[in-house]
Amino acid sequence: MHSIRYQLAINPLAVHFLLFSLQLCSSAPSNDNGSFNDEQALLAFKNSLTSDPNSFLSVWDVNTNVCNWTGISCNKLMRVSTVNLESLGLVSQISPVLGNLSSLEVLDISNNSFHDVIPDLGQNLSNLKELHLLGNQLSGPIPTSLGNCSKLKFLDLSLNSLNGNVPLQLRKLSSLQRLLLYDNFLTSSRTLPFLSALINCSSLKTLYLGFNHLAENLFPSIGNLSAELTVLSLQQNLIGGRIPQEIGNLTKLILINFTGNALTGPIPSELEMLKDLERLYLGQNKLQGPIPWEIAPMLIILTQHSVIAHNMPFSAELSELQIAHCDLKPNNVLLDFYMTAHIADFGNAHILLKVLFDAEYGVGGRISPKGDVYSYGILLLEMLTGKRPTHQMFVDRLSLRMWVSMAFPDRISEVVDDSLLLCNGGVTDATCNYIIQLIKVALLCSKDSPKDRPSMAEVVEMLECIEDMFEGRTVDSKYQHDLYEMAISRRRARDLAVKNLRNRAIQTFLDTPAPVQKGSVPM
Template structure:
């Protein structure tokens, strides 16, 4: 009895001991996870959203933001997700102690340093996402230990080195994304062992070698994308055995070979075939029509030959056919049969057949294409005949390129039906007849190119409705009559070219409306009369060609006001008289006044000092100038007349001067008396606006008592609110309330008032009014009222994670070009076209605001400086500033005590420009140990230019491609080369080495013009 009782007791003790091991207490494992999370937090150096502020002992760590624990092990962390939190610092190796971790996601933050090799200890890990961080170093080979991994996403970091072969051990991988890094070397053949892989992206790296044939083992693969690398060789035949393929992208490499004839059978599920910018040859296989889900064929810039298969018309989802810059052919009506069949593709949006070897005429069936078609290009082929009227059926077109061919006949009236058309290029053909009055409906047109044709008759006045036109070229035709006043569009900002026609009459006085135009070419016409004095209204004009006309009279003195003018050609006219004195002070780089009747002494300053930049031949009465001109000496009789005239002037002005002194003395004492009398009535800040003044109560009501709902943003010296006020239309305005508790706040108010008082420009933020009063507490109150910018600052567009109020939308390449030009034009105005030069001193994305039409406006003049001595070299007339501006954008000389200068602004603009086109902020934490944004860009320029630009510039909402990719690929590359090159010129260490902003505006516009064709 006793023995059985003893045995029973022992069994019960054993059971109790076993159960005690299963009771959920504060175990050692629990402490390990808690310690690991706290170690992670300790290495987070930046947490602007206070996400980790609650990571403390007040709540259990499984309830911390971003942390999830398991069901079966409620104290063990299974998920750590902290995406888009603006977190910075380094990733702690202690995360490897979260041994139950299944998901690690820290995407779209600012973590730097390296990926800890210790992450390879997380053998239970199913998913790791560290994308969108500036992580450096190598991809840890230890990730191969995480054999249960399903997803790896390391997109858009700064990872270097090769792709570790150990990743081939992760045989359960479903997605592998290594896009937008700096990876080199070959694609490891062992990756062909990842037989569960659905998504495979290695695009935008520096990978070399050939595509391994072992990837053909990935039989369930749906997407492969290795665009923008340095791969060569042929596409392995084994890849065409992956019948599940949906997205097949190998663009921007150096791949060779041809496509297999049975590609359609190989890829029955294919949706996108993107192969442009390679060296592929052979024919486009007819079997591609078996890919019934196909929506995009992008094979431009290769060496494809033969005909385009008519069977493409069976692809009901087809939206894009971009096969320009190949050797494709079509000669007979039968060859053009594919156009007939494409009428069945009701979703077609892009048809780009330019730069091939097409011949014959444009088929009438082109009018049966989808009304969704917005881009049509047939240019640079051997196509002849007339433009079919049925093109007017394509009411969705925004861009037509039929240039550089053999087209003849008139411009069809039916083009007037294309009311949303933005660009039409019919240049370099033999089109005849008159310019039809079809432009009444084309109110969205921004580019019109009809040059080098056989057009006759007058320029129609109906073109006055094209109020969005930025560039128009009607040169090299047979146009007659006067230049209509109606075509002097204020919107023209790039070029107006009417050269090589038979135009007559005077230059319209309305030329002054071309305030923003950069180039005017009227050469080789029959224009006559004098140049109107209103021409100085062309404030930013850089090049003016009036040569080979019948102009006469003397040059207006207003020429001297055209401070942006760099090229002036007046040759082969009948101009007379002396050159105006002001021409000596202009910033001309080329001047041709040859074969006129100019007389008198040639100036010796400015452009006249460079004998290679000036042509004065054919003016027998010109004399003097620098000796190298070898002109005759100015005769004594003329000099004597001048002396006599000067004596008379001296006597007259001496008399006037004495009288003026007497008047000034009287005025002095009168003003002194008035100043004493009205001293208390005078404003303390000296700003005189012509607009309606507002009170504190007006602003208080307009902002709903400075409600947080109306808060737009906070700055170093004030707060900006959105308000509704009856000042100008629209009634929505922005109110900047200065922080007068900050000593610099009042000074900022005075500076902004002074800067904004006398400047007006379309690319500067418009000030509407001001307020200097006291608030309800009797405290000083100062505010400025500006035009409201509904699209916010450039900062929120370049770095969208900084703005949660607006969904992601990438800026396209052309939008970034427009913004860069707008900002450069504003700086040019501030530096060269005001009463005194103004240095902004704080140019950065947050101070560039975008209106409803995405036009950029430079704002925040709180740190601006005025350079008083207008005619002295800017760098010597600057005012001492100390260090002004924002870290990352401040020129290096400011940090050494140098003075504010226009060259300093140019440096800041260069940084801004590089940020616009690379998407990288100069204050990113990757820029340490002497590395900077300019140095990073320079190290990749020019060979790796496409690797450093922001690839979001080819995206719109949802990540879809914009129309920008339909530009010629070489044009995109050349445009980016030009922009980045000149951006680096702005960022030179030595101020004198930096490019002048006026020169930069010209280069930017030229690059944009070439990009748009």
């Protein structure tokens, strides 16, 4: 009897616990329901399409698991996490039903023909990390609701026809790393500056806003943008004011493009603080005053040698004629508006027949292209050292070439122009090696005997090898430490390819039967 009472006493607790557990189970979300909702949302999106010309979405049906559909990926809970329909030729408005994919992390429908406005997808897509809508025909404003996508890291709305002010709500995207809005009709004003609002995006690395109608000024607050920023591109807008000296705070910048705006005032010397800067574009503005020599971008200087070499007349391999310029020097290398080098003043040039020269042409004072190769080598040394061959330090038998060759390769910091920010000035090893390789080319070109100098075609090959190494592209490890041999190897491979192509063309011509003339009888 006592045991029965005890049992009855605890039963209410057990019943309460059981009811509580059932309540929890009934209120917990069902993955099956979530997957079903994702399926229904995607089917509704498919049905909203005006055109799927290649039937890429034909496998989207209830008989196939949604996670196996074209362009769909799911997470571990079997919820749709990625929709990637890039470049499928789809035509439609963007259906707002995509906002029902509550677990969606990546949405990429770029390079299609989606048109009209962007729906308020940001209301429900709290897990969204990447949104790619570039290359469509979208119009209207950028939805302010995108500011609610707190996990968003990559936003690309470029190459559309979006208009209106860039919403200041985007400043709430503290995780944003890449923001690309270029080539639209977006606006901003001097009273509602968008750039200043982005200082809250502390993770921002890439900012492309070019080819819009942004009309704000550059304020000192630009220096408070993300310390991680590497690309700042604002070209072809209506941005005015001065370039703030605070831009020097953005020490990780690699590229700055302010071309085609209404900027005024001087170029701030604080740009020299940007040690990683590789490209600086300031053309088509109203800037005034001298260009600070300290900030002359090294890459602009170093890329000119390649452009000059390509412009040098080295047509011996392609023509029966050669041209010897005979007066290649800095004054005859002109830079156009885009800082592209052009060779000028052919007043002393000579047209030379190829048949007049053998392997040692140029010996004995005869005019030859090898003289231009020598001039190019000296020109390159001038660009790298900042000194002319007529400098007062070069007396007796000491020449510019001899001075550089004595320091090459271990002591180049003693001869290269300080403005190029040498190895001991904080430049990367890759850049330092780049300079060493350029000096090597210059010394090869300026050898005393013409027969020891490379041809201009071989110089171009060497420069292309250097560019490949500098840009991290693959080069033949066999020639990693012998630039000239690498260039010769490439030249031979290219000549062989041209020879094979020529032979195939000749053979095709010989194998093609002659056309039957009118009135004749084919044999």
